[in-house]
Amino acid sequence: MSFQAPRGMRDFYPEDMIWRTWLFDTWTATARRHGFEQYDAPVVEHLDLLTRKAGEEIVDQIYAFEDKSGRQLALRPEVTPSLVRLVAARRTQIVLPAKWFTIAQCFRYERMSKGRKREHFQWNLDIIGAADITTDLEVMATAVDALRALGLSAEDVSLRIGSRKLVAAMLTALGVPDDQQLGVLMVLDKRGKVSDEVLAEMLRDAGIAADLAARIMGIFEVSSLDDAARQVPADSPAVAELRQLFTLAEKAGVASFLAFDIAVVRGLAYYTGIVFEAFDARRQFRAILGGGRYDRLFESLGEPPLPAVGFGFGDVVIREVLEAKGLSPQGGPGVDVCVGVFEAANWPEAMEVASDLRREGFCVDLALGAEGPKSLFKYADRRAARRVVFLAPEELKSGSAVLRDMSTRSQETVALGDVVTAVRRSLAGGIGSA
Template identity: 40%
Template sequence: MPHTMALLRRWGALTKARANTNRLSSRANAYGAAASSQVETVGAGGGRSSAASSVVKKQQSASEEKVKMIDLNPPRGTRDFLPAEMRVQKWLFSKFAQVSEMYGFDEIMAPVLENEALFTRKGGEEITQQLYNFTDKGDRPVSLRPELTPSLARIVLKQGKGAIYPLKYYAIGQCWRYERMTRGRRREHYQWNMDVVGVSDVSAEAEIIAALVTFMQRVGLSDKDVGIKISTRSLLAEVLAAAGVPDDAFVPVCIAVDKLDKVGEEKVREELAAVGVPDSAATQILAALKVTSLEDMQELLGESTKALDELTELFRMLDARGMSDWLVFDPSVVRGLSYYTGVVFEGFDRKGELRAIFGGGRYDRLMSTYGGEDIPCAGFGFGDAVIMELLSERNLMPSDAEIRRVLGIPETIVVSATSEAMFDAAGTVAEKLRCRQANAADGVTRVDLVLEKKKKLKWIFKLCDRVAASTLYLVGEKEWADGQKVVKKELATGEQEAIALDEL
């Protein structure tokens, strides 16, 4: 049997070519794609003898008794995450967390399963019709959370008078909504929230909007890619008052107006009529929603108002941070959730090809919905699906190798026997390397032992490429017999040497 060193030399050219390519250059355009499988059925051919015919019949009988394959796709609107996709998700979540921590926010988390009342207490919203809800075995109505903000409210109220304000919390969690799926919209998604609790001034909104701009910049996006539409519900209330619309129509008007970009002006006009808004008033409202500057809005209303003053202050704060190019005044932005009470904002793709990237605003009266005392709050929700589409379209997704580096994923060492007889020895080498890494001060290295006992070198090198291994240890019979030696090969350079087990 040839020496392991000689075998490796035959693969020198392969290793050199491999070192000049980008290993595992998978992109995140596969992120979130549902796994699909096809089941291939092979028909039995006819035999030329009675014995062959008997075998065919037995095969057919066994096939008929075979259990029918289940649907291998995950439920509609959900996703599988394979290793490369998990690394992409961790990379995205690490960016969320880094920005949150940079701005002094602390992480919290709540269960994905909550009491149903947490989401239905504030009725009349579309979201209450999209719940994944059921009655558990204790006859308790529960629901998978459709968003994170109600859970935050519950956590804040639970702290009672022991809470020291302001609270600055962030969370990254899974959310569920049974809704019609479109591009960038799934029934299961992950969401990043940042919330400030206990600050009534627009400085809270300025802080979280600044955090959003910082995130965009850190993933390579600019104000040419993303804009942030800003308005305030108070301004819409002033527009409605000027148009003679009663206060009790405010929430349904907000819900209708929020659909303007999606369904168009005529459909919104129909929905306004359905909630009792006269056509003349609808015309005034729709005209006001087309105003593009605070100065023009002041002229339309005839005077400066509290809402306009508030927006002017917010724009000034963000301009002082050098972020004005990201901002767009858009009075049509009201956000669909009825708990918003003041400033609202929404991130959008400048090309207009994708749905909203994120959205948020002020919600000062949410706590009383749950029986507590109201506390001023401002925050945002940021889903994982649209941002990944945007980054992929702009070619801003890092390679798998870069993601590994950013995440600090340790290097991988592969250990393999060159024959079945050497598998136990390979296990000894792997444990020796693992023990060494466990005691290392610079972190743990992955030691991947090849469990298949009869694999050829070509397969082993492919494995090394797939796991982005830096080093390969081959355990051959002749080297092992010569003082328990193994061959160590540096895959980036092709350098190799025989090393004794005690020297590992």
């Protein structure tokens, strides 16, 4: 019998949940501030929904199984296929553009490494049914807002922005035929993961001549949008789109976080336009979030085309980044009131007091298993209770309980019928109420 969770699966103890809940709350509040609606979908999906998009190669990474009726099912490795399924199933009823978000638990059977586990929670936020660049910016602004809400500044993180459309235009200008461009993009995504020599080799394997490959590698020399603009036709829509994006970013107040980065192309085939990834300033960690415009995903799943843009923001890397910065939520007081007794015989009265307090909406804990003043107050202290109400023989003789302020150590004796009022007054203000 092992008490360890399966490899890559995560336990969340109460102290971990403080962190996780804070993160989820921040994500949710940010999405709502930007007018997004929440949705959810099952963790278990039909295997074919997930394999269609992922392709055959990634099937090994999916936790797949057969149910008792022989259905081929799987734990979702990502939530985007489910999003497409939900939208497609009610396509005519959903008001477009749809601004939807979810926090999805996803599973992927893969080798463990820093920032990568087999189970994680991912905040997914998408706008479906709108193709304008303002849509892309709204999605990115939401991502930046979340980073800010988590305590990160433009000095800590940056959103690196690339464009599939722009790189494609540059490739066209270099003479790379359209049908080879996607292959080249996939190779370019490997930059930084393999050496430039290997990269050039991969380009040659993709059918690119050596001298052309060298010029393609020259794309990475581009350090600014103006730089890139000089290498494509003057009327390039990709450049105009990016310029518009950065102008909008100024107005949206997120420009300081954004940076043009020609090398960001992302590894998925269905991205069609703007793509982006957020990194910590020192690039010590994996991408914090990543996304882009994927106008072809619906058609790749056999649906009529529908433009979309969105991102995924996982809980694992951001935790590493924030912990490295020393940013974490403060655990607040556990409960408002801890109710206890000095003698077991007084539990009936204690239960009644606790019930009264709970009916009034206070968070109330019973000091179960703690009898006598010493263990009662020790218990209350560990539970970070702000007040203690205790029922003891001496005071009960006159129909009273005692209310203690844990931070000031002051106590008052109050009639049983006045406990709720006394607690409310005590917690409402004054010394020790913080």
